Amino acid sequence: MSSRNAQDVILRLLADGPxxxxxxxxxxxxxxxxVASRIQVEGLQRFAVFLAxxxxxxxxxxxxxxxxxxxxxxxxxxxSVLKTPAFNALIPEVVLGxxxxxxxxxxxLRDFLVNDCENIQQKLPYWKDLVQYETAFFVTDSxxxxxxxxxxxxxxxxxxxxxxxxxxxxxSIFPSIMDAAARRxxxxxxxxxRLLMCRAAGGEVTVARCSDSVEKILRMLDGNTDPEKLQxxxxxxxxxxxxxxxxxxxxxxxxxPLLPHPAR
Amino acid sequence: xNRAKVSAGAFYNxxxxxxxxxxxxxxxxxxxxxxxxxxxxxxxxxREQFTLLLHDFIGQLSDPVPRHSLQRARELADLYGxxxxxxxxxxxxxxxxxxxxxYVFPPLYTEEFLERYIENxxxxxxxxxxxLAIENIPRYFSVDLDEMTxxxxxxxxxxxxxxxxxxxxSHAWLGAYYQGRSPQDYxxxxxxxxxxxxxxxxxxxxSDLEGPWIGPVEPTEEMLxxxxxxxxxxxxxxxVTFDAFSxxxxxxxxxxxxxxxxxxLNLG
Numbered sequence: 001m002s003s004r005n006a007q008d009v010i011l012r013l014l015a016d017g018p019x020x021x022x023x024x025x026x027x028x029x030x031x032x033x034x035v036a037s038r039i040q041v042e043g044l045q046r047f048a049v050f051l052a053x054x055x056x057x058x059x060x061x062x063x064x065x066x067x068x069x070x071x072x073x074x075x076x077x078x079x080s081v082l083k084t085p086a087f088n089a090l091i092p093e094v095v096l097g098x099x100x101x102x103x104x105x106x107x108x109l110r111d112f113l114v115n116d117c118e119n120i121q122q123k124l125p126y127w128k129d130l131v132q133y134e135t136a137f138f139v140t141d142s143x144x145x146x147x148x149x150x151x152x153x154x155x156x157x158x159x160x161x162x163x164x165x166x167x168x169x170x171x172s173i174f175p176s177i178m179d180a181a182a183r184r185x186x187x188x189x190x191x192x193x194r195l196l197m198c199r200a201a202g203g204e205v206t207v208a209r210c211s212d213s214v215e216k217i218l219r220m221l222d223g224n225t226d227p228e229k230l231q232x233x234x235x236x237x238x239x240x241x242x243x244x245x246x247x248x249x250x251x252x253x254x255x256x257p258l259l260p261h262p263a264r
Numbered sequence: 265x266n267r268a269k270v271s272a273g274a275f276y277n278x279x280x281x282x283x284x285x286x287x288x289x290x291x292x293x294x295x296x297x298x299x300x301x302x303x304x305x306x307x308x309x310x311r312e313q314f315t316l317l318l319h320d321f322i323g324q325l326s327d328p329v330p331r332h333s334l335q336r337a338r339e340l341a342d343l344y345g346x347x348x349x350x351x352x353x354x355x356x357x358x359x360x361x362x363x364x365x366x367y368v369f370p371p372l373y374t375e376e377f378l379e380r381y382i383e384n385x386x387x388x389x390x391x392x393x394x395x396l397a398i399e400n401i402p403r404y405f406s407v408d409l410d411e412m413t414x415x416x417x418x419x420x421x422x423x424x425x426x427x428x429x430x431x432x433x434s435h436a437w438l439g440a441y442y443q444g445r446s447p448q449d450y451x452x453x454x455x456x457x458x459x460x461x462x463x464x465x466x467x468x469x470x471s472d473l474e475g476p477w478i479g480p481v482e483p484t485e486e487m488l489x490x491x492x493x494x495x496x497x498x499x500x501x502x503x504v505t506f507d508a509f510s511x512x513x514x515x516x517x518x519x520x521x522x523x524x525x526x527x528x529l530n531l532g
Contacts, residue, residue, distance in 0.1 A: 007372055011358050039405065040406045043405025097366070
């Protein structure tokens with residue numbers, strides 16, 4: 001095995017808990033076992049645990065910045081979940097950056113932040129919506145392991161997008177959450193709000209308001225529906241359809257492997 | 265060495281921008297670990313007031329760098345007016361991109377990696393059109409797959425690539441600690457004549473590691489004295505940088521540490 005490939009084995013041993021367990025119990029290809037036999041195992045195990053906590057701390061701090069900013073009012077810093085027995089128990093199963101682990105960590109975050117939160121909800125009536133939003137963002141930030149094969153010749157909705165139906169207009173509340181003076185007094189505006197969340201191929205997560213028309217587009221475009229039908233169903237003009245589809249392609253909501261140009 | 269010409273600086277931590285802007289008498293340059301956020305209201309002043317250094321944008325030079333990343337690195341270096349750019353001696357993601365520890369982690373010290381680093385470093389340097397400095401990264405656990413020591417690897421790399429070394433003193437201290445050597449002995453094995461920039465930071469205790477590791481903390485007196493001892497042995501050092509970049513950094517830490525570094529290294 002080349003040393004570059006040996007390095008890949010070491011990196012996977014650090015990043016992939018189930019693989020680490022398998023290799024260290026002797027169940028792997030001979031070449032992988034040979035690499036593992038040259039590593040100080042206790043140090044590898046400790047460093048893997050350190051990396052798991054570090055990896056998710058970086059993401060929680062960055063992606064749950066609103067609930068973090070509110071921690072002086074809630075008494076719950078989201079990153080504290082990474083020091084709980086529940087997270088410790090998850091570490092052997094962690095695959096850094098995977099969607100599966102992101103879903104598990106998001107579930108821990110949700111439990112930690114909203115269980116027995118009546119007193120927080122009284123102060124911050126949008127709290128549960130905020131946690132729903134931030135944990136969805138956290139999950140969307142991680143890449144899906146597998147793409148989706150196109151079902152037909154037309155554009156289709158990319159796998160992994162999320163649509164959130166909220167009671168509170170969170171985007172209008174966010175600026176005041178980040179303002180230390182305003183966050184104590186802001187009650188926010190209670191208004192049914194639908195948001196679309198997606199991850200582009202480059203990794204950037206976009207959140208956009210999702211109108212009824214856009215939601216219909218997402219329901220219709222399954223790969224077998226010609227986008228030209230949208231105009232009659234939605235009652236929108238061609239320019240609107242073209243612009244909307246172009247935007248949805250740009251942020252990664254739609255995929256069209258068989259079409260030469262997104263908006264045709 | 266003409267100490268008056270040595271630039272002293274820190275990392276740009278956007279949440280401490282006001283304080284950094286107010287510490288112009290202590291800070292000459294700022295290393296930029298992340299591109300500026302579009303919403304950063306301070307960046308234009310930061311750019312006006314300090315020399316900026318592009319730091320660790322590419323991530324790893326063990327594999328060919330994609331064309332778009334070379335282009336972006338050039339754009340950022342131009343935006344900063346970076347006199348040189350910096351990368352790490354690290355290999356943090358697998359070749360297929362599936363696994364990424366997203367944290368500093370050194371390569372195996374082998375001829376194959378040496379060739380890869382030289383080839384990709386030269387490509388990066390030429391694409392950006394600026395000198396390239398690369399920082400040493402410590403290893404926490406031992407791996408018996410090296411073909412040479414870290415010091416030999418670095419010396420061969422710098423002799424061939426035309427790049428320079430960023431010597432991180434806390435990384436060297438940690439490397440020595442986990443090999444059971446004295447830091448001075450460890451540092452003496454490195455190609456000190458290639459050091460262009462000296463990084464100084466602290467180390468913190470981590471229970472997961474049952475020992476010290478890189479942390480966003482102030483250097484101890486011991487670490488500062490080791491930095492001063494090393495600095496005396498760097499004939500070509502042009503900059504000294506307090507290497508701490510984290511949202512955990514509290515106000516006061518950067519100016520206080522800059523004062524201590526300037527005093528200990530006699531940088532005026």
